[in-house]
Amino acid sequence: MTEYKRQIPMIPLRGLTVVPGMVAQFDIGREKSAQGIKNAMLNDQQIFLVRQKDEEMEEPVIKDMYRAGVLAEVKQIEHKSGSSLRVMVYGKKRGILSAMHDLGEFWEAEISFPEEERPELPDDITEEGMKEVLIHCLEEYREKTRQIPLGIMMEIEKTEDVYQMVDEIAANVHFSPDELQEILDGKEPLERYYLVASKLEEKAKEVDIRDEIDRNVKERIDKNQREYILREQMKYIREELGEDGPLSDAEEFERQAESLEAPKEIKEKIEKEIRRFRNIGNNPSESGVIRTYIETMLEMPWDKKAPEYTDIDHAKEVMEAEHYGLWEVKERVLDYLAVHSLTKQSGTPILCLAGPPGTGKTSIAQSLAEALKRPYVRISLGGIRDEAEIRGHRKTYVGAMPGRIADGIRKAGVKNPVLLLDEIDKVSTDYRGDTFSALLEVLDGEQNKKFRDHYLEVSLDLSEVVFVTTANTLQTIPRPLLDRMEVIQVSSYTENEKFHIAKEHLLEKQIEGHGLSGGLLSVSDGALRRMIRYYTKEAGVRNLERTLSDVCRKAAREILETKKKSIRVTERNLSKYLGKEKYRYQMANEKDEVGIVRGLAWTSVGGDTLQIEVNVLPGKGKLMLTGQMGDVMKESAQTGISYIRSVSGEYGIPEDFFEEHDIHVHIPEGAVPKDGPSAGITMATAILSAVADIKVRADVAMTGEITLRGRVLPIGGLKEKLLAAKNAGMKRVIVPAENEKDVEEISQEITKGLDIKYVFRMEEVLRYSLVQK
Template structure:
């Protein structure tokens, strides 16, 4: 059935949608809207009402209003002041706007009146189910909304018929006009029903969420309100009792500030924070952060310094008591104390003690603090990779704290302690920042007087702190950082030094630790020497101390389980306590041999000797290298063979010798990797000996790098290498001529019994090494 087309006056509504079955008042003030209402009264009182898409449009056209509106009957018109007309309208049926016939003096439109008599409505069971479901949703919506009266809800629930119920609910519930317009637009009843249900359920969910949020907010506000009231009551009670802690805290901070010796900038910062503390009493979280910050600043020793010890004799006595040897380190410390006494200035050098583990680097810093009568702070940097560990965290972060440097100063209680930065070579770097770069400011005497810790936010003077750093190797320390430190090399201990250290320090310490007395357990010199030589292999004395402790434990057990009152450990019965020997030294060969030369090597646990063997066999000129040689040693071997070939005529080697023979260079202990730039002349001598069939002296060892022209280049680790040669029974050692200065620095204890011959080129080496047999 076709819908009827009518020509009706039209009013465009702003922010309002009128539904069928709705009786409503609205005010009109625009001239055309008033004229349309008056024209409708003249005609059959019928008018077409549709909503504007935008409430700001003043003269709406066809595209500015919604297509579906409501055809209604005007029941009453009331003229109000200021040219406003109030209209009472009853909505009757839906209408679809076809066109606007004209706009002046009022809007008149062609409207298709939508006949809903033939709407597809489900049969009885379906309609009943839809009706009950909609009523259930309505009850829940009304309970949550609170804007609908009980009477209006009861009237809606009394309605029979699902179509009328949908229209009445859509007309009477307080939905936003765009939501009502969506329902009005639906001419299909099933979709209109679903749309209405969806809107109601959605509104219920929104109100549930809103209610939950409001409940949480109320709980939080109530909690803060309760805390505030209780805090105020507590404050009043304490005031009555004269125990107002908050006021006393602020007063205590201010009293401490008056007594504090600190730069003006620090005092101003503290006063500002104390004022903030007073004003943050109602915020416990902020109050706690400010309190911690103020306490930290007050605990820092800004201008509190330890008195320097000017007694150099006392310092020397302390250093000698605690350490045997380490003469270079002790001398440097005493020089520093002497200069400090004369100049009376607090500037301190930054010393870096570099050497193998167990050589006393860490303990020398502790002894220095005791010698100077200053507090001692040790900061271990091994594995530190976060820049904030050095510079601190900004106090805006949760759990912020000062960096390790500032915390160390606070712990020491003075601004000029002895601070040990242990294992500085083991600092690492990652995405959290470059820790080495953070240390640059700490260890630069030119700028550490204004060190900035992120937590403190005020400059901290580190210029009077005596920094001592330790490192096992200098290779991993960046050059800019290394440049700011004065490096003192601590080399391996000699066997004599280990003997003295064991007698004067290690044995008394271990006897006390194990509850023994010197009368119950004694060690002979040869027993200590054997422990150091055959049961340990190290540059320091840590393992030696463990072996002494091992002997002490077994001796303690024997004293308690037998009738023995005294035990004397000698080189003859040492195996009873420590078992069989763990290390043996390869002694010098008894007679000269062809193609076998003794070389010297430096390792992280001291020096060692390397016996290099060379064999010649028929072949086609190949050079074979075995014994786990590194790239540097392989290159030394190739340089050596090139040199030998260049001087083959001098030694009577046939021109085609290297084309018809292979050379095999081997260093025993093939499972142990070997590398380093100091075996060049050794391999060249061994190869020439094998090629010419001349024997090499058995009591001779050598160290040095070779060039293609036969020059001998200097090497490092000379002290450890000479000690290894001495232990192996070597009498003569060839060293590069450029290392003569290093030889002169060594003590007579090391060089005694050795003939050390400086060599400049291979001719001198071969002249000394080959026997001529």
């Protein structure tokens, strides 16, 4: 017998044996195994699979492995959560493990493939006769188990070589991993033949034994009582084995109720339902409803709590590791932990994280749960219309179930988890009840101590649950509900914050998810900053993550096509992977002009600059407004005109000027709707500049609402607006004086380099913005 050897990546299998001809699918959790698969995909897609003896061992060596395995081809890879993979393989050839090497990143096997010679058979035995015996055993097994499809059966019967037939049967019959390993260990083809034939006979006999048990049980009981049949089957089996009979369902429920940690009234309710279940008789529909209710009640963590963990240093470490920026949110969480550590009181605030999509609101709740070391449950409220989704369905309804709050507590397994109510602003109301009103009781610290779920029919204490809600906007949340929550605004990220998030979190995640670890792909800081500025326009980082994913996909393809060892993406070659730039910023004008003023606007994806243009034409005193302005913005323009007419004498404007001229106010990008009062001082300045023929400084941007008498009122979204001014290269920004306190809370990263002027009246705006003659 001759043999040849080969070195190849290997995967130690846990609880699974693959044989030649078998298609198998399994999950990979170990990093070394995942790297072995990736190495195989970069070469000839072949991997050696061999089962380890101890399934719990993380770092096996050769003495921990079976010797016989299979050379397999990787057919499909699916990336799951985290770094785990789901792999589909096809077993090709039996091999023997000679040596096993730990290369650090993955395991490599040295395997041999013995070339098996056909055994010499006695004179009274032929290969054709062996095939007939094997097919007879297989047909008997199929007839009794109905486990082999007819198509596969016919393919096996067509196999001409008896030893190949042995491999095909092993690959398609439901043998246990131990049985398959025993077959695989067979050194000679004849030995494997006898093993497969004998095991087929054993399985057929096992079916006969089970059938005999079924016949004996059916003689005792009525065939229509299915649940009783199952209990009698268990009873008969235990009698045959000489063991005691099992507890009935009612007795099992009583045993669980005795050990349940719950208030007295809860236990009394469960005991009452167990008595009903015991006396219900053989009514399957009603007993099924009561059984489900009892099981739900026994699974609820009535008095079971997660240990209180208030280590502020640990919480700070978790928050800093998983989130960049978001200082206000982190401070609030640490404040809560500090107070809870000192008071030991169970009352907790209801935090509402409000902000644009992609700013990390949901992941903050996960970090909070990790910091507190409590179970985390997310409940998505988007689109919920039925009040019963919150309060639960009454037991009398078909398919009744607990509400999402009670079900979340049940899944958490403790009464004090971190419960995230995601997208609370997208809850709606219709004829099936007011969902917002149901949430009032859940999120009220004074009422939720005795929250009543319609399905449970008893009070559920929610006072120790740490509730966190998220919303994109507060406008759709009713005032009474909003009043019960502590709102924390999660604002847009600055370019620098996005850069750090991408570099420290997103890039590594995408590189690992696309199989580019180990230095296969690197991205320069300049490329990251260019992606942020010219390829994404958003408040959060969701599109930025998609853009990084695009780069990784292109890089992976280039590596496979060009066989490069590594790729570096720089600012210079970024367009090769992402195409031409998608966005641009309106930079400050190069020179001072008449009738053109730069305003600042807030949008759902952050701040932006708004250039307002005014022309004065001979006419009859009409005011023309174009650029898709909303009603509020139009009124701001009319207010600005009235103010300018009241002060026209100070600027040498003739009294009959406004009767003899038309004024046209236009905001470019007419396809985009615009509204809001914050462009009031901008439009007034532009109109006065055009009417008085005075130039406006090109490096000035402004925001603020104007009144009829020229007062400047405060506005919102100042952080995003200042960020837009900085990105556009503005040097001076004019803001209402009442917004000075908001500027003090904005990081110096945004305000540095900006000359911010605080104004109370329109006269100050004109003094800071107009070019003095």
